[in-house]
Amino acid sequence: MNNKGSKTKVGQDKSELVAKLPMACADERSAIEFFEKQRWGDTPCCPECGDTDVYQMKDRDGNRQKNCRWRCRGCGKQYTWRTGTVMEDSRIPAHNWAYGFWRAATSKKGVSALEIKRHTGLSYKSALFLMHRIRFAMAPTDGGPKLTGTVEADETFVGGKPRKRTPQKPFGKPGQEPSNAQTMKDRKTPVFGVVSRETGEVRARVLPDVKAHNLKAACDELIDKSAKLMTDEAMAYRTIGKAYAGHETVTHGRGEYVRGDVTTNTIEGFWSLLKRGVYGTFHNVSRAHLQRYVDELEFRYNHRKLEDGQRTLAAIAGGEGKRLMYCDPI
Structure with a gap:
């Protein structure tokens, strides 16, 4: 079955995902399973071609690989839950990503990179880039519809x-x-x-x-x-x-x-x-980065009627199909 061009995200029980969010912020394997469930639901599929004929790659002992890779039988490509998102090619652990998304989505006045650094043990440089990628995920893809009324x-x-x-x-x-x-x-x-x-x-x-x-x-x-x-x-x-x-x-x-x-x-x-x-x-x-901070606040304001967990899931979903490189211009 090949659904090329279709969305990779499949409907799932949001309340079940929200319940798994606290553990995802603390444990690496739980965080990976959380991101996979959030993105694909019960039907993992290839982000390259959309095929659902995929399988988990295993090591010699039959256990799942440490990097939790998948392979598509349709196009032969390998991928992970990070592929095709703002988290692609990031070496930051999954549970730190979950924690960063949760803090950014639930803190009314935002959270600084220094605060993320203190709670995760990341370097300031990594924490700052992590938060900028999260803000990039929060920004509307097409600017949003024009306002009426x-x-x-x-x-x-x-x-x-x-x-x-x-x-x-x-x-x-x-x-x-x-x-x-x-x-x-x-x-x-x-x-x-x-x-x-x-x-x-x-x-x-x-x-x-x-x-x-x-x-x-x-x-x-x-x-x-x-x-x-x-x-x-x-x-x-x-x-x-x-x-x-x-x-x-x-x-x-x-x-x-x-x-x-x-x-x-x-x-x-x-x-x-x-x-x-x-x-x-x-x-x-700085003037160069101000729009990212404005986008973050705009996201929280426009999703203020959601519960904290639902708002976090919306922020993570916004990162699909986006990529921000460290060397990219502002």
């Missing part, structure tokens, strides 16, 4: 805190104090986000700046034209809002944050979660 849009700035300049090193002209806009541009990274009130789903993207053309491109990517847009009073949104079914604003500059059902408080609540993670857990995030 009533959509709140806003931007925030993430990164270094403003510092006082000494008289010997003025920011601009002699005697001129740095403006808030200059400080934001030089020291912080802009992040644009939208949230649907109907579905509760959020989308967030790191931008090079908050100029009108970048905001418009982000809105076009994330928001359906049939949506009703809610923003603050920023000038750029006046033109952008004309392309949508409706556009309402609140004037933060006058202390107006809610007017009837017009508000951006939902997306601003998401920003507070992002900043708690960046400043409270990770402490320092």
Whole structure:
């Protein structure tokens, strides 16, 4: 039987898998069996050709090989539970992968690589790359569907805190104090986000700046034209809002944050979660890697109604068909 092109993941009892998750985080053989069950259910198949005519490779004593390889009778390829996932070719033990996925999916403000290093015994370099691959698995493959209904849009700035300049090193002209806009541009990274009130789903993207053309491109990517847009009073949104079914604003500059059902408080609540993670857990995030951390928080926020175990399984499933190499560009 050959099902080439079909999904390798087969339906299975999620509650049974969730019950095995704690043991998978502690024992290597249990972790391997957990990942195999999570990926294939009761019908292992070849990730290369989709054939289910496969068998476990054994050593001379008839026991399963230590690396737990499988062989496909259809195409002859050897593979493991890691093949075709973000964990492919990784030498990190399976139980450390299970622990990393569990912590990343269940920690409200995220978990740092140093924390993973302390609990697993991995080097910091390995723990950091492990967490980046998990964040890559959490990121939506195609960016997710465009949001519809009533959509709140806003931007925030993430990164270094403003510092006082000494008289010997003025920011601009002699005697001129740095403006808030200059400080934001030089020291912080802009992040644009939208949230649907109907579905509760959020989308967030790191931008090079908050100029009108970048905001418009982000809105076009994330928001359906049939949506009703809610923003603050920023000038750029006046033109952008004309392309949508409706556009309402609140004037933060006058202390107006809610007017009837017009508000951006939902997306601003998401920003507070992002900043708690960046400043409270990770402490320092480079501009180059910030989108990965945003993707991690976006995943947890969009799966917040799931139980911890179910959310962990969703994160692991998101890593299928993805590959992140250490040398890959950001």
